[in-house]
Amino acid sequence: MAARQKAANRYYSGPPSDHFDGTLFFNPGGRMPGPFTDLLKWQFGGQRAKWPAASPSPFAQAKPVATVQGADLTVTMVGHATLLIQTAGLNILTDPVWSRRTSPFSFVGPRRVNPPGIAFGDLPAVDLVLVSHNHYDHLDLATLRQLKETHDPLVVTPLGNDAIIAAAVPGMRLSAHDWGDRVDAGEGTAIHVEPAHHWSARGARDRRMALWAGFVIETPGGKIYFAGDTGFHDGINYRLMAEKHGGFRFAILPIGAYEPRWFMAPQHQNPEEAVRGMLLCNAAFAAGCHWGTFQLTDEPFDEPVRKLVEALDAEGLPREHFRALRPGEVWEVPRI
Secondary structure, three states: OHHHHHHHOOOOOOOOEOOEOOOOEOOOOOOOOOOHHHHHHHHOOOOOOOOOOOOOOOOOOOOOOOOOOOOOEEEEEEEOOEEEEEEOOEEEEEOOOOOOEOOOOOOOOOEOOOOOOOOHHHOOOOOEEEOOOOOOOOOOHHHHHHHHHHOOOEEEEEOOHHHHHHHHOOOOEEEEEOOOOEEEEEOOEEEEEEOOOOOOOOOOOOOOOOOOOEEEEEEOOEEEEEOOOOOOHHHHHHHHHHHHHOOEEEEEEEOOOOOOHHHHOOOOOOHHHHHHHHHHHOEEEEEEEOOOOOOOOOOOOOHHHHHHHHHHHHHOOOHHHEEEOOOOOEEEOOOO
8 A cells, every 4th residue: 555655656665644645735625726726717817917027125124133032023024925034043944946937847837026134145145944734835956955054054944845846956954744733843943834825736647646735833922823724725734834843923924816706715925814824823923925036826026015905994003013025125023
């Protein structure tokens, strides 16, 4: 049986669970992406907004300090789902992508419309990297090779993604985990690997062979939630995070790549859902990510920001508590 599982799943072999059927991962009680015919219907639907060829950030490229100590928390937006988190003497990157395109090819695929908010050479020493899943806009092997060569960080990622990274970046320090696992990160800090409502694939024949996840970073200054890439899923995972972790000082939540809803809702939440998620998980502050760098879906370039403001106003929430960050923007997150 184990041999058959290995042949069927090139990345992971293990016992079945409530989100793994012995061969493929799935969203318990949730939805998986539609069939290939739905993809074709969307791709040829002709509803995609035209993005600018270039949209430079209003913020200059940041030059982060070497470390941020104690309970202080500084977050710098690099772009898309890549942020630098500095707290408790640790430098942590989420889903690092410095490549020009998010694609298996260098000459075609979604292309950056603004440069990274931190030049790669200006990064401080990177201790930890969190990779939420294996889609090209989140798992960028070229960037991971650079990080291995210059910083040698520990990469924490869900099951199966370690096999993809190890094959392309020999010697990279990898720690692969299932939902619910906890990883001691030192300095009074721990990483919790938590559920997200999404899926995975690097090509046409490996769909759902590697797990997807969000992360909770437990620090002396409070807990930080990086939701990864996720559909809203009736708020189930947000409620779970509040029940398990009691609330958050800071959350990093996706607000873009959500149109058309008939196709994207299971995998990408919209800004209104992100605000509901912030409330459900009991986060004091939140940063909106996954927008404004790579055009992946149909909505206009700046619509996520406008929709986020509308959703915050509708809930009576201060706009400064949930900010759609631009590359190079630095946020010294208040203590709670």
